[in-house]
Amino acid sequence: MKFFIDTANLQEIEEGFQMGLVDGVTTNPSLMAKEGVSGTDKVKAHYKAICEIVGGLDVSAEVIATDYQGMIQEGEELAKLHAGIVVKVPMIAAGLKAIRYFSSKGIRTNCTLVFSVGQALLAAKAGATYVSPFVGRLDDISSDGMQLIADIRLVYDNYGFTTQILAASVRHPMHIVDCAKIGADVITAPLSAIKPLLNHPLTDAGLAKFLSDHKKASSN
Numbered sequence: 590m591k592f593f594i595d596t597a598n599l600q601e602i603e604e605g606f607q608m609g610l611v612d613g614v615t616t617n618p619s620l621m622a623k624e625g626v627s628g629t630d631k632v633k634a635h636y637k638a639i640c641e642i643v644g645g646l647d648v649s650a651e652v653i654a655t656d657y658q659g660m661i662q663e664g665e666e667l668a669k670l671h672a673g674i675v676v677k678v679p680m681i682a683a684g685l686k687a688i689r690y691f692s693s694k695g696i697r698t699n700c701t702l703v704f705s706v707g708q709a710l711l712a713a714k715a716g717a718t719y720v721s722p723f724v725g726r727l728d729d730i731s732s733d734g735m736q737l738i739a740d741i742r743l744v745y746d747n748y749g750f751t752t753q754i755l756a757a758s759v760r761h762p763m764h765i766v767d768c769a770k771i772g773a774d775v776i777t778a779p780l781s782a783i784k785p786l787l788n789h790p791l792t793d794a795g796l797a798k799f800l801s802d803h804k805k806a807s808s809n
């Protein structure tokens with residue numbers, strides 16, 4: 590299972606990468622705006638900086654255009670920035686067509702804003718490298734985000750689709766554990782949702798006991 594970090598914050602990416610927790614990065618226009626990155630040149634420079642931090646790992650960079658020609662132009666420019674770039678395309682009709690085009694050109698894609706099995710099926714048929722179902726945003730509207738991951742897993746396995754399930758809008762550690770049980774290929778989350786996986790009170794108590802026993806034995 591791969592862990593992607595869902596942020597455009599360079600320090601957070603650096604920290605996750607140095608901890609060995611990061612297999613890739615996802616961004617979106619909201620995350621870029623949060624970092625104050627705007628304007629074509631600055632956006633491109635920011636993507637390049639992310640790619641350089643994580644070496645050859647995948648970095649999803651989202652197109653802003655919503656028409657087919659615009660997506661193709663933007664996606665091709667993004668893909669030229671670095672070998673690690675994965676062009677992120679929204680789940681709309683023009684997006685599916687663009688995914689098909691990018692797939693035929695060997696440009697990897699991440700189909701984003703996916704909220705149903707039907708949408709995930711279309712993304713796979715179009716040849717998306719990754720599909721991004723948004724778990725947390727479904728939970729937010731009293732729907733079952735994790736059930737969507739399970740349903741997409743079932744459908745993809747039924748037909749041997751190779752599109753990787755990239756569970757997105759992952760907000761807390763149990764989302765990650767549940768995705769792992771279901772068999773999501775990738776989760777993307779902020780570092781704040783990944784780090785708590787490390788913690789267990791019995792680990793802390795056990796380590797404290799080991800160290801105090803060792804200290805007692807050493808002072809005998």
Ligand code: G3P
Nearest residue numbers: 595615617725726757758
């Ligand atoms: O990868 C998509 C993600 O950034 C959305 O997360 O928490 O805004 O729903 P959230």
